[in-house]
Amino acid sequence: MHGTLHPRRLFMSTQQYRNNFLREVEANVEEGEWVKMCMQCGVCSGSCPLGPHWEHPPQEIFMMIRAGKRDEVLGSSSMWMCTSCYNCIARCPRELPITHIMHGLAHYAKRLGLMPKNQPTQKFSQLFWDNLVKKGRVNELKLGLSLYFMNGFSEGVKTAMKMQKIGLGMYKTKRMSPFEMFGGHGCKDSKGLQAILKKASEIEEAKVAKFQG
Numbered sequence: 001m002h003g004t005l006h007p008r009r010l011f012m013s014t015q016q017y018r019n020n021f022l023r024e025v026e027a028n029v030e031e032g033e034w035v036k037m038c039m040q041c042g043v044c045s046g047s048c049p050l051g052p053h054w055e056h057p058p059q060e061i062f063m064m065i066r067a068g069k070r071d072e073v074l075g076s077s078s079m080w081m082c083t084s085c086y087n088c089i090a091r092c093p094r095e096l097p098i099t100h101i102m103h104g105l106a107h108y109a110k111r112l113g114l115m116p117k118n119q120p121t122q123k124f125s126q127l128f129w130d131n132l133v134k135k136g137r138v139n140e141l142k143l144g145l146s147l148y149f150m151n152g153f154s155e156g157v158k159t160a161m162k163m164q165k166i167g168l169g170m171y172k173t174k175r176m177s178p179f180e181m182f183g184g185h186g187c188k189d190s191k192g193l194q195a196i197l198k199k200a201s202e203i204e205e206a207k208v209a210k211f212q213g
């Protein structure tokens with residue numbers, strides 16, 4: 001009986017039950033090879049603070065992957081709502097790395113251009129990524145400002161005015177400096193970082209092309 005098997009042994013014994021979409025997820029999504037391990041107990045969805053408000057909480061997403069519902073899964077906004085609180089991972093009896101799978105699915109949907117449009121969390125992810133990769137460290141001042149202004153200039157001014165006390169507090173406690181606007185900290189080898197990112201992107205694209213071709 002499956003209940004008596006260790007998760008890793010069960011993982012090996014379920015290889016034959018994979019549909020095309022499950023195979024695609026296993027090949028392209030971070031930790032995707034764990035999806036078939038889900039026993040649909042619902043603990044993750046019950047533990048997720050936001051799950052009840054999502055179109056599809058994690059348990060449902062995993063069931064849909066196994067049912068081959070590619071468009072519904074990759075076009076879902078649910079993965080974009082995960083706040084990485086790790087409640088689900090801490091409680092899953094099958095030890096699935098649920099948080100990583102959710103982020104992996106969101107990333108994969110984005111690479112394929114299938115993610116839902118006008119997703120605020122997707123906008124934030126992109127701003128964060130663009131900010132981070134420039135120098136290998138997040139420039140908090142620029143990130144904050146780009147967030148304020150992501151929905152237009154007047155909206156940005158209103159938000160900046162609303163947040164000025166917090167900004168001032170961060171400045172006083174040396175959590176932020178206006179000089180970050182003119183550079184800010186970076187990692188030691190930013191050229192090396194760019195080379196690593198370029199290589200990683202090439203490997204990912206080759207994997208997707210191989211799977212789709």
Ligand code: SF4
Nearest residue numbers: 038039041042044092
């Ligand atoms: S807690 Fe784990 S086994 Fe249970 S439904 Fe969620 S992912 Fe599946």
Ligand code: SF4
Nearest residue numbers: 048082083085086088
């Ligand atoms: S890590 Fe994400 S999916 Fe898991 S409980 Fe938290 S918000 Fe929900």
